Amino acid sequence: DTGVSQNPRHKITKRGQNVTFRCDPISEHNRLYWYRQTLGQGPEFLTYFQNEAQLEKSRLLSDRFSAERPKGSFSTLEIQRTEQGDSAMYLCASSKNIGQENQPQHFGDGTRLSIL
Amino acid sequence: DAKTTQPPSMDCAEGRAANLPCNHSTISGNEYVYWYRQIHSQGPQYIIHGLKNNETNEMASLIITEDRKSSTLILPHATLRDTAVYYCIVRVGSNFGNEKLTFGTGTRLTIIP
Numbered sequence: 001d002t003g004v005s006q007n008p009r010h011k012i013t014k015r016g017q018n019v020t021f022r023c024d025p026i027s028e029h030n031r032l033y034w035y036r037q038t039l040g041q042g043p044e045f046l047t048y049f050q051n052e053a054q055l056e057k058s059r060l061l062s063d064r065f066s067a068e069r070p071k072g073s074f075s076t077l078e079i080q081r082t083e084q085g086d087s088a089m090y091l092c093a094s095s096k097n098i099g100q101e102n103q104p105q106h107f108g109d110g111t112r113l114s115i116l
Numbered sequence: 117d118a119k120t121t122q123p124p125s126m127d128c129a130e131g132r133a134a135n136l137p138c139n140h141s142t143i144s145g146n147e148y149v150y151w152y153r154q155i156h157s158q159g160p161q162y163i164i165h166g167l168k169n170n171e172t173n174e175m176a177s178l179i180i181t182e183d184r185k186s187s188t189l190i191l192p193h194a195t196l197r198d199t200a201v202y203y204c205i206v207r208v209g210s211n212f213g214n215e216k217l218t219f220g221t222g223t224r225l226t227i228i229p
Contacts, residue, residue: 042219
């Protein structure tokens with residue numbers, strides 16, 4: 001168990017540019033989640049996948065945001081035409097859920113995005 | 117998911133037990149109590165969860181009141197590495213389909229040498 005891996009750890013970009021983050025979940029975890037965290041606040045849910053299917057999206061996920069998990073393993077989160085307000089820590093989590101078992105989500109250390 | 121209330125900050129002396137309270141008076145019968153912590157510049161770390169029975173693992177103990185309206189996370193022998201923000205979250209079981217964790221602002225626990 002190598003834990004949830006996120007890349008890059010830090011990303012600095014100019015306003016208006018597109019950025020893409022990658023998350024590699026814990027092996028055999030079928031659920032993958034994206035959260036966003038701004039300074040002084042707790043993480044906020046963005047979206048989650050079960051295998052390759054995106055099952056829920058928060059209203060925080062504007063049209064400029066898109067997430068994919070094409071083969072049910074790693075996931076990418078893309079932000080198009082970045083804005084100052086997109087500056088935040090983007091966190092990925094994964095869990096293994098089978099039937100009615102309530103399993104905890106395990107988080108990576110996030111990608112910190114700074115918009116200049 | 118039910119709302120939780122936690123004190124914004126607490127101090128605890130190194131080596132002593134740290135007791136972190138959480139109120140969740142509107143919790144439903146199918147909602148679990150989860151605790152996570154977040155050390156600066158890291159992602160949240162899962163600590164423990166429970167439904168109605170007290171739980172213990174290698175990190176901590178979780179005491180849930182009989183009416184389930186409040187709980188306490190106990191770190192039995194706090195060390196400096198336990199300094200972090202601790203989040204108490206209530207969440208429905210997986211079979212109800214609501215998968216997200218709703219974080220508040222948590223309790224900032226500082227372990228004093």
